[in-house]
Amino acid sequence: MAKATLKTLAEYTGLSVTTVSRALKNGDDVKQPTKDKVKAAADKLGYRPNLSGLGLRTGINYNICAILPVTKPGDMVGDVGILGLIEGLTAGLENTPYNLTVLPLVPGQDPLEPVKYAVENNLAGGVIFNLTQTKDERVTYLNENNIPFVSFGQTEMSLEHPYVDIDNYDIGYRAANYLYERKRKDIRLISSSRIYTYSWHKYYGVKRASMENGGCFEKDKDIIFDTDVVNYREYAKELMAGSNAPDGIICGSEISACGIVAGVQDAGKVIGRDVDIITIETCDLPSFFVPPIPGFRQDLHSIGRKLSKFIVMNIERDGLDPSETQYIEKTTLYNR
Template sequence: MPAPVTLKSLAAATGFSVTTVSRALAGYSDVSPSTRRLILEEAERRGYEPNLLGRLLQGQRSQTIAIVMPTSGPQFPDPFFAQFVAGVGVEAAQAGFDLLLSPQDSSSELEAYRRLMTARRADGLLLIRTRADDFRIRYLTETGVPFVSFGRTDSVAHTAWIDVDGVAGQKALTSHLLELGHRRIAYITPPGGLMFTRFRLQGFREALAESGVAADPALIIEAGLSEQAGKDTAMLLLERPEPPTAIVAGNDLTAIGVMHAVRARGLRVGDDVAVGGYDGIPASEHLNPPLTTVYQPVFEIGQLAARSLLAIITAQPARDLPVLVRPQLLARASTLGTHSQRGGGALD
């Protein structure tokens, strides 16, 4: 292990003080050209790299942003999260920031935030899955920690968010089904506290209202966002005397569960029962049949969230938050029917 090259060793080698070496390298004007050249040469020759820690300790920055993932057990593999993280990571790397992942079950989540910030481990935070009354947002706002959330909230005035327009998204999907002639449309709504749940439900209702279709409360069921939850709920729906002709799931994972249930009842997805998802994960295109869903550009959202957070951290002029992104309806065979799937050409 070679002795590290520090400002001190450079100072000793060149005969100048640590201060002068530091300022020469930083490009200050109170160093004579000849001195600067000498120091730069020496630094170059010995391969000097500033020690990040010294620099950070001095400036009280860690050059790191963190994402706390609310997860219990091996649950994170939701492709939705993965893409968001990827977007954030790429953007952060570009700015020379590192990305800290902190998987925490929700009970210890607040503790995780506190620890990250008081240990000055991260300069800012990214939040996902916001809630109407979100204790995390309240806490972070109170303590003045820089953060950006993917999702809105009601709990406090908070504008550093970026979100996808759930009302428009769900409305587009539901209208699509209504246009196809469906009247008994079931909606498996995501867990109550989550903010996007409310918007999507609103979109669902608005679409029905605009078509003059009465919303049947019995067709709106709350369930988790897992495949299993989708399957179980769909089973219950299909066992009814008057089963729905279309089932809209809370996300794509849930929709996969619904598709299983439909098939298990001996029905054909897309022909006998239409199924809709939400998120537009990559796999949705390759499902059997391809899933009609609402695409959210999560990777790009991750990038934008990271960029905005970095701007806030470095206290740059106000950025363009909040942002409401418009999602995109992807109509595929799970609602259009499998005849269209045979077209083949649609895949290219």
């Protein structure tokens, strides 16, 4: 079947090529019923804009490159939220001329490497990346090369830049308060690597709650960095069997929570009696644990849509104030 073109749509709808083109671009001079008619025809006939020709006419590279981490060989389950994030990124680019390309960030790889690859090979009119660090070289590189970008996560740099983030400070604060309200006094936080900005935001949230509740939470003894854990189940079993077993644990993901729950039970401890566990989640998986545990839900589909919206704004609007493309989203507690 021949590829549908503007001319094909014009013949199918009985409209002029000019009207069809303006309808697809949501032109103000085209009435809504006409727009709906043209878009329905485009969907039915499988019309896709010619991005090469469009790019030549407008001077815009319509490829959006999202650089996302992948699991290392041997991992049974990776980041269960990545698919939701990609779905959101794709949904956010619907009804735009932009296409999404996903490049992997391999474990152990320099995070700047895939960014440079995308830029030097003209794969990206705009770049989206995550796992931000406090002083992130990718921000500096993309800014110096005038490449529009949005980061999923904040930095601590003086350079103002677009970002979308989860309120990890709020997560840490609310999660710790949840445990303190249940009379827990010895809390552990399972956190991502200390190189990431959000891990420190979470720590400061827990620290604040600890101070307000008369607790004692110290980063050197009460944070469990996941880079130091090979097997969460074995780690939790050993932790709970020791003389300094915690009575409250904040898990950083459904995957770590799954191992922690199993290890606590292997140690002969009862969740809800000896220890309370709360997690950060991206799906309903913790509701199937035995027993189910509460979680702070991150809506990564929503985050993906926001990232796509911001990257398009940064590509198409010159002189955009960075504050217009900075957004922090709070999580929702699922109290099981």
